[in-house]
Amino acid sequence: MSAPAAAAASPRALAGQRRRRALRRFARDYARHGAGLVGLAALVAITGIALAAPWFVDPAHLTITGAPGEPYEPPSRAFPLGTDNFGRSVLDLVVWGSRVSLTVGFLATAVSVSLGTLVGVTAGHFGSAGGVFGRITASVLMRVTDWFLVLPTLVLAVALAAVLPRGTATIVVAIGLTVWPPTARLVRAQTLAVEARPFVERARALGGGHAHVMAWHVLPNVMPVVLAQTTLLVATSIIAESTLAFLGMGDPATISWGGVLEAARTAGAVSAGIWWYMVPPGLAIAVVALSFTLCGRALEAVLNPREAR
Amino acid sequence: MTSTASGNGSLNTTDDPAPAVAAPARAAGAAVPVLSARRVAVAFSSGTGLAGGSGTARAVDGVDLDVGSGEIVALVGESGCGKTTLARLLLGLERPTAGRVLFEGTPLRYRSRDLRAFRRRVQLVQQDPAGSLNPRRTVYESVAEGLRVHEGTTADESDRVGRALSRAGLRPPERFLAAYPHELSGGQRQRVVIAGALVLEPEVLVADEPVASLDASVRGEILRLLLELRADLGLSALVATHDLGLAWNIADRVAVMYLGRVVETGPVEEVLAAPAHPYTRALLSVLPDSGSAPVVLAGEPPDPKRVPPGCRFHPRCPVLASGAAEHAGVADRCRTEDPGVLEEAPDASARRSACHWVAAGAGGRIRPPDHGDRKH
Numbered sequence: 001m002s003a004p005a006a007a008a009a010s011p012r013a014l015a016g017q018r019r020r021r022a023l024r025r026f027a028r029d030y031a032r033h034g035a036g037l038v039g040l041a042a043l044v045a046i047t048g049i050a051l052a053a054p055w056f057v058d059p060a061h062l063t064i065t066g067a068p069g070e071p072y073e074p075p076s077r078a079f080p081l082g083t084d085n086f087g088r089s090v091l092d093l094v095v096w097g098s099r100v101s102l103t104v105g106f107l108a109t110a111v112s113v114s115l116g117t118l119v120g121v122t123a124g125h126f127g128s129a130g131g132v133f134g135r136i137t138a139s140v141l142m143r144v145t146d147w148f149l150v151l152p153t154l155v156l157a158v159a160l161a162a163v164l165p166r167g168t169a170t171i172v173v174a175i176g177l178t179v180w181p182p183t184a185r186l187v188r189a190q191t192l193a194v195e196a197r198p199f200v201e202r203a204r205a206l207g208g209g210h211a212h213v214m215a216w217h218v219l220p221n222v223m224p225v226v227l228a229q230t231t232l233l234v235a236t237s238i239i240a241e242s243t244l245a246f247l248g249m250g251d252p253a254t255i256s257w258g259g260v261l262e263a264a265r266t267a268g269a270v271s272a273g274i275w276w277y278m279v280p281p282g283l284a285i286a287v288v289a290l291s292f293t294l295c296g297r298a299l300e301a302v303l304n305p306r307e308a309r
Numbered sequence: 310m311t312s313t314a315s316g317n318g319s320l321n322t323t324d325d326p327a328p329a330v331a332a333p334a335r336a337a338g339a340a341v342p343v344l345s346a347r348r349v350a351v352a353f354s355s356g357t358g359l360a361g362g363s364g365t366a367r368a369v370d371g372v373d374l375d376v377g378s379g380e381i382v383a384l385v386g387e388s389g390c391g392k393t394t395l396a397r398l399l400l401g402l403e404r405p406t407a408g409r410v411l412f413e414g415t416p417l418r419y420r421s422r423d424l425r426a427f428r429r430r431v432q433l434v435q436q437d438p439a440g441s442l443n444p445r446r447t448v449y450e451s452v453a454e455g456l457r458v459h460e461g462t463t464a465d466e467s468d469r470v471g472r473a474l475s476r477a478g479l480r481p482p483e484r485f486l487a488a489y490p491h492e493l494s495g496g497q498r499q500r501v502v503i504a505g506a507l508v509l510e511p512e513v514l515v516a517d518e519p520v521a522s523l524d525a526s527v528r529g530e531i532l533r534l535l536l537e538l539r540a541d542l543g544l545s546a547l548v549a550t551h552d553l554g555l556a557w558n559i560a561d562r563v564a565v566m567y568l569g570r571v572v573e574t575g576p577v578e579e580v581l582a583a584p585a586h587p588y589t590r591a592l593l594s595v596l597p598d599s600g601s602a603p604v605v606l607a608g609e610p611p612d613p614k615r616v617p618p619g620c621r622f623h624p625r626c627p628v629l630a631s632g633a634a635e636h637a638g639v640a641d642r643c644r645t646e647d648p649g650v651l652e653e654a655p656d657a658s659a660r661r662s663a664c665h666w667v668a669a670g671a672g673g674r675i676r677p678p679d680h681g682d683r684k685h
Binding site for chain 1 (some may be wrong): 400402421424425428429432433435436437440441442443444445446447449450454455458459486487489502505506509
């Protein structure tokens with residue numbers, strides 16, 4: 001029950017208060033997951049570095065012509081992670097690369113989560129409540145999802161990246177269009193579970209239409225799953241972006257972790273034993289992907305205690 | 310309007326063969342029943358099942374039912390007899406595979422715009438107060454939902470929500486507005502559901518086991534609330550329940566369902582004090598204070614996938630088993646001849662039952678009707 005002091009306030013203000021309280025409770029629950037906290041801290045630090053990069057990395061030093069050092073300098077005081085084959089600081093490259101990797105990761109996740117949620121909620125809702133026409137729509141949607149699901153993600157992304165004009169937007173689209181099917185399936189399953197609950201029937205008896213049921217009842221109850229899925233997908237997207245860049249499908253003009261790895265490989269750093277060229281970007285990818293996964297698992301456990309592993 | 314389909318099946322006690330909807334004044338006072346069903350049937354095809362067998366489950370198998378203006382009708386019967394399906398049919402949540410539902414004498418149309426207009430005036434109260442509220446919506450949002458669906462956000466929304474909550478007995482309403490369903494007790498939740506139905510000022514309330522999951526004290530409060538609403542707002546109600554005591558306490562009229570059909574209907578005092586149909590008798594005889602020897606029904610529980618031929622109750626009928634039907638000379642008809650759909654007559658006060666034995670005049674009464682001891 002709400003506090004008596006709040007009784008005079010408007011329902012809207014009260015609801016706001018309740019949401020803030022729920023958020024605090026959520027934060028407390030999340031704090032109980034040590035791994036989740038570690039992941040969150042790492043993500044905050046990495047995002048901070050990515051955002052602040054222009055203040056301590058000079059973009060001019062990242063061009064081949066403006067390279068500040070000699071090729072293949074081992075780690076030193078001036079270049080903590082050594083230099084690449086053009087004399088650029090690997091630390092600067094990795095720091096700068098985080099910007100593209102994170103941007104692409106977030107945008108591609110946004111694309112695929114929106115797509116997956118849209119498809120999943122639509123298929124789930126009309127499959128259970130839309131009559132014959134709805135069931136047909138739903139099964140067509142799910143067959144399309146299945147088709148995307150069985151296509152090898154990487155091959156599809158490579159094909160998309162190859163036919164679309166080069167650029168970061170292309171990578172975002174290529175990843176976004178390939179990693180959504182699991183989200184769609186997950187959201188559809190959750191939608192079906194929500195649709196079977198009595199409050200959806202009550203909403204229908206109140207006169208609510210499809211839009212009302214989907215937006216007012218299904219979406220809020222599907223959101224926790226979507227949120228956890230989003231966090232896990234960012235990791236997938238970042239890895240996918242690095243893979244595409246490593247395979248040479250990225251935009252050669254931008255610096256990303258996958259791009260640095262690819263440059264290291266073509267420059268022969270692997271056979272020459274130039275470890276400082278390859279390890280830092282690879283490690284960065286692993287750390288970011290791991291952090292997002294840790295956060296996602298913790299979120300999943302907090303939002304959906306019954307499904308906690 | 311339905312075909313009267315009298316013939317062999319009609320066992321109306323009235324002589325008027327046409328249960329015309331637009332017809333003569335009812336005993337209850339209103340000319341046209343607010344909500345009525347005419348020979349509605351719903352069949353669920355269930356494919357091939359491993360355990361339960363396959364085939365079509367006739368959940369509702371031809372039912373006539375009227376709810377008059379300001380009338381409370383109780384639909385009683387054991388679990389699985391089709392009460393909930395009938396309630397959903399009357400709300401337009403389920404489409405009949407045969408027959409039709411009439412609202413104020415006009416057949417219900419299932420286009421979404423027509424349904425929306427209909428659902429403003431007919432509201433549902435569900436069985437399970439824990440599940441019928443969205444756990445992520447506050448009480449205020451849940452009650453205002455109907456208003457928002459029909460009118461969008463209005464300026465006097467919070468006043469109307471407050472009024473509906475206090476009418477449903479949640480006073481002062483401010484205390485509950487920001488609560489989430491999980492913070493309320495079962496009775497409070499059920500009141501929130503009722504408030505959500507009342508906020509649209511409906512004419513008919515269809516309540517499916519409104520108190521089944523509540524304890525006795527809360528049950529009494531909710532029932533009193535229903536009676537008050539009828540007195541104050543002239544609300545009509547259909548209450549589906551397995552609880553005969555509940556029917557006795559609040560209903561004007563009762564319809565007893567067995568395996569998808571109404572087998573007996575009439576004013577609650579008459580039907581429950583002096584049941585005619587053997588099924589109603591058996592139901593009543595097992596009440597602790599029935600005053601007669603309990604009749605325990607033998608045989609398999611009814612399976613809507615395998616409706617017996619003849620009278621659907623005959624495999625379990627104690628009258629047939631005891632030989633009384635044989636004695637009255639109707640035993641063959643019980644086994645082979647369907648008593649037919651119990652039609653609603655214009656004279657709603659009449660009591661009727663779908664039983665060959667009763668129709669043969671052999672039924673008699675196990676107790677004289679007693680109008681004096683009805684408790685409110």
